[in-house]
Amino acid sequence: MEEKELKWLKLDNAAKIYPAARRRNWNNMFRVSATLKEPVDPFLLNQAVTETVPRFPSISARLRKGFFWYYLEETESLPRARMDTYAPLADIRFKDIRKCAFRVLYYRRRIALEIYHSLTDGNGGLVFLKTVVSRYLELRYGIEIPHTDGVLDIEVAAPEEELEDSFLKYSGDVRMSRKEPSSYHIKGQINESGYLDLTCVTLDVNDLLKRTREKGVTITEYLTALFIMSTLEIQKREGNGKRFVKILVPVNLRKLFLSSTLRNFVLFVTPGVDPKLGEYTFDEVLQSVHYQMKLDVTPKNMRARIAANVKSEKYLIVRIMPLAIKNMIMKLVYSLVGETKATFTCSNLGNVKVPSEMEPYIERFDFVLGAQVTQHNNCGVVSFGNKLRINLTRNIKEAKLEYEFIKALKAQGIAYTLEGTRVE
Numbered sequence: 001m002e003e004k005e006l007k008w009l010k011l012d013n014a015a016k017i018y019p020a021a022r023r024r025n026w027n028n029m030f031r032v033s034a035t036l037k038e039p040v041d042p043f044l045l046n047q048a049v050t051e052t053v054p055r056f057p058s059i060s061a062r063l064r065k066g067f068f069w070y071y072l073e074e075t076e077s078l079p080r081a082r083m084d085t086y087a088p089l090a091d092i093r094f095k096d097i098r099k100c101a102f103r104v105l106y107y108r109r110r111i112a113l114e115i116y117h118s119l120t121d122g123n124g125g126l127v128f129l130k131t132v133v134s135r136y137l138e139l140r141y142g143i144e145i146p147h148t149d150g151v152l153d154i155e156v157a158a159p160e161e162e163l164e165d166s167f168l169k170y171s172g173d174v175r176m177s178r179k180e181p182s183s184y185h186i187k188g189q190i191n192e193s194g195y196l197d198l199t200c201v202t203l204d205v206n207d208l209l210k211r212t213r214e215k216g217v218t219i220t221e222y223l224t225a226l227f228i229m230s231t232l233e234i235q236k237r238e239g240n241g242k243r244f245v246k247i248l249v250p251v252n253l254r255k256l257f258l259s260s261t262l263r264n265f266v267l268f269v270t271p272g273v274d275p276k277l278g279e280y281t282f283d284e285v286l287q288s289v290h291y292q293m294k295l296d297v298t299p300k301n302m303r304a305r306i307a308a309n310v311k312s313e314k315y316l317i318v319r320i321m322p323l324a325i326k327n328m329i330m331k332l333v334y335s336l337v338g339e340t341k342a343t344f345t346c347s348n349l350g351n352v353k354v355p356s357e358m359e360p361y362i363e364r365f366d367f368v369l370g371a372q373v374t375q376h377n378n379c380g381v382v383s384f385g386n387k388l389r390i391n392l393t394r395n396i397k398e399a400k401l402e403y404e405f406i407k408a409l410k411a412q413g414i415a416y417t418l419e420g421t422r423v424e
Contacts, residue, residue: 146357
């Protein structure tokens with residue numbers, strides 16, 4: 001019997017840092033999940049995954065090690081959906097990523113995908129999840145769901161534009177400097193168990209939209225300002241000096257450049273404030289964040305930021321350098337620079353749209369980020385229908401950020417519901 005030749009892809013520009021910068025307690029996975037209104041049938045879920053995965057060759061892959069770079073290779077065998085653990089992003093070993101870099105989990109009414117960041121970003125992961133859930137619902141209820149709103153047709157092959165490295169395509173000619181001051185980090189006692197604490201805050205989208213429209217800002221800007229205010233309070237209370245407080249906000253570049261790639265295509269901006277300049281009101285922070293985002297998130301600025309990343313990997317000395325040396329250098333650079341520029345990440349996937357035929361079967365979506373080596377808190381945000389879900393993760397015992405964030409919501413008179421760690 002002739003052995004099948006496995007397909008492979010180069011890592012995209014953003015993906016290269018993740019295997020190099022990994023640590024024993026950090027592999028940079030993220031989770032996207034859909035909670036249905038009825039219990040999940042594991043047999044039908046596995047069938048849906050089996051039928052859907054071939055449509056996503058850049059995600060249904062494993063990480064492989066070459067002499068000069070890591071690369072993605074088509075996985076030899078698909079993972080079976082398994083029962084979810086009691087903690088998100090748990091028990092992930094790098095050797096498993098080298099066999100298959102995503103996994104499918106279920107628990108009661110929830111279908112979750114946990115994906116290694118070298119495969120795609122949260123936006124690509126959401127398309128993958130919606131397509132899996134769409135096929136599952138078709139099998140479960142005998143309905144037909146159209147291929148719209150991010151649900152892809154699993155009967156056709158992936159077009160080239162979905163597999164492209166859009167960083168290379170849209171890189172500018174002028175590089176923007178990546179220099180910026182380091183930011184304050186929230187300290188705490190590390191969880192010895194290695195598991196993440198997860199707290200979910202749910203807000204009413206209509207209430208939030210009313211407030212943001214009155215202020216002339218976006219939901220992402222509003223939440224970022226709340227997190228800055230929360231962190232300022234922590235820094236002030238603990239007497240840890242007056243360092244910059246900045247939040248790392250991923251920007252989905254597909255909207256700026258009309259890209260259809262399902263690989264990584266986000267860059268980051270870090271709006272924040274300098275506490276040395278004095279005390280801030282919430283409105284001052286909000287307006288500052290708004291104008292920083294307006295200034296930074298433009299096609300020209302993003303092209304220049306892309307160029308800074310792309311051109312560094314094109315130097316001949318970098319290209320011919322063995323992978324082991326590249327890894328040492330990238331890990332050192334990441335340790336010195338990668339996590340120092342922001343207090344933590346707040347990533348908002350926005351409002352999830354699905355075909356109307358799917359809506360009656362879905363209760364909510366969630367987006368969960370892992371904590372990093374020195375950024376002990378992180379935040380994933382997503383909304384569906386009239387509910388916005390803010391998933392706060394941490395790998396330290398103290399719920400400092402959660403406590404101050406709830407205080408900030410109360411100060412603005414925002415109603416919320418809370419699940420997970422008790423922080424009130």
